[in-house]
Amino acid sequence: MKSDTLSRLVGLxxxxxxxxxxxxxxxxxxxxxxxxxxxxxxxxxxxxxxxxVQSIFFLHILSEKxxxxxxxxxxxxxxxxxxxxxxxxxxxNNLNARMM
Amino acid sequence: xxxxxxxxxxxxxxxxxxxxxxxxxxxxxxxxxxxxxxLRDNTYGGPSGRELFELPFALAETxxxxxxxxxxxxxxxxxxxxxxxxxxxxxxxxxxxxASFLILELSEFSTFVHTGASWRRSAFLSSFFxxxxxxxxxICIGLLWMLVAMCRIAxxxxxxxxxxxxFRMALFWHFLDLVWVFIFxxxxxxxxLL
Numbered sequence: 001m002k003s004d005t006l007s008r009l010v011g012l013x014x015x016x017x018x019x020x021x022x023x024x025x026x027x028x029x030x031x032x033x034x035x036x037x038x039x040x041x042x043x044x045x046x047x048x049x050x051x052x053v054q055s056i057f058f059l060h061i062l063s064e065k066x067x068x069x070x071x072x073x074x075x076x077x078x079x080x081x082x083x084x085x086x087x088x089x090x091x092x093n094n095l096n097a098r099m100m
Numbered sequence: 101x102x103x104x105x106x107x108x109x110x111x112x113x114x115x116x117x118x119x120x121x122x123x124x125x126x127x128x129x130x131x132x133x134x135x136x137x138x139l140r141d142n143t144y145g146g147p148s149g150r151e152l153f154e155l156p157f158a159l160a161e162t163x164x165x166x167x168x169x170x171x172x173x174x175x176x177x178x179x180x181x182x183x184x185x186x187x188x189x190x191x192x193x194x195x196x197x198x199a200s201f202l203i204l205e206l207s208e209f210s211t212f213v214h215t216g217a218s219w220r221r222s223a224f225l226s227s228f229f230x231x232x233x234x235x236x237x238x239i240c241i242g243l244l245w246m247l248v249a250m251c252r253i254a255x256x257x258x259x260x261x262x263x264x265x266x267f268r269m270a271l272f273w274h275f276l277d278l279v280w281v282f283i284f285x286x287x288x289x290x291x292x293l294l
Binding site: 004005008009011012015016019022023025026027029036039040043044046047050051054055057058059069070073074077080081084085088089092093 | 116119120123124126127130131133134135137138155159162163166167169170173174177180271274275277278281282284285286288289290292293294
């Protein structure tokens with residue numbers, strides 16, 4: 001098997017394992033004996049790791065030579081997304097709490 | 101990974117332009133995710149995610165889309181090596197997996213609507229249908245694109261712009277799988293943890 005086929009197979013197997021771990025928590029939340037909040041943190045971390053794995057093995061964000069324009073655009077988009085998500089949730093939860 | 105040709109993809113300005121488009125699409129999805137997360141408890145007396153979603157169904161959808169992302173990557177590799185038959189074989193599998201994903205998603209939507217849980221029922225369901233429906237629409241467009249790509253592979257010799265077009269299609273497909281990772285985690289899975 002050639003090395004490029006192998007790298008995609010590694011991406012697939014890693015994604016399958018991460019998906020399996022996440023669904024184990026969804027099906028049986030007490031499986032790892034974590035608190036409810038720790039479970040949520042765990043599945044979010046698993047999703048982030050899987051996102052990174054797929055970005056590397058399928059989207060090849062690290063294979064770029066020279067100026068890494070694709071990676072730069074990717075990173076700046078992620079920071080925009082963080083701002084949108086974090087502040088929307090923060091502000092709206094705050095409003096919800098004040099309306100109670 | 102160390103394939104010199106893959107790093108040469110990045111010299112293609114069309115692929116870079118498409119990449120920038122994908123990133124703006126990611127912003128659209130993140131806005132829809134933010135809307136869903138904010139509205140997920142606003143069920144207005146209607147069914148909640150925990151009552152509505154079925155985990156085995158979501159798992160099946162996830163495995164199908166994940167496998168299709170891998171077969172799509174294998175198809176791109178075959179295009180690299182200019183092996184027409186292998187490329188068609190892998191893209192055909194990818195198309196079949198993508199189509200079965202779409203059918204599963206549409207049957208899920210129709211079950212929800214028939215049990216009275218349509219997008220008009222509550223803010224939670226409006227945001228759910230908008231987020232997952234937008235992803236489904238992208239899958240639909242990806243499938244059409246793949247169909248066109250397969251016709252072109254079958255009828256024409258490989259050319260530099262043609263190969264670049266196939267790579268953009270593959271990027272689009274991998275990107276949709278990436279978005280789905282967060283849909284199954286935040287929309288389906290976390291309904292059973294909150």
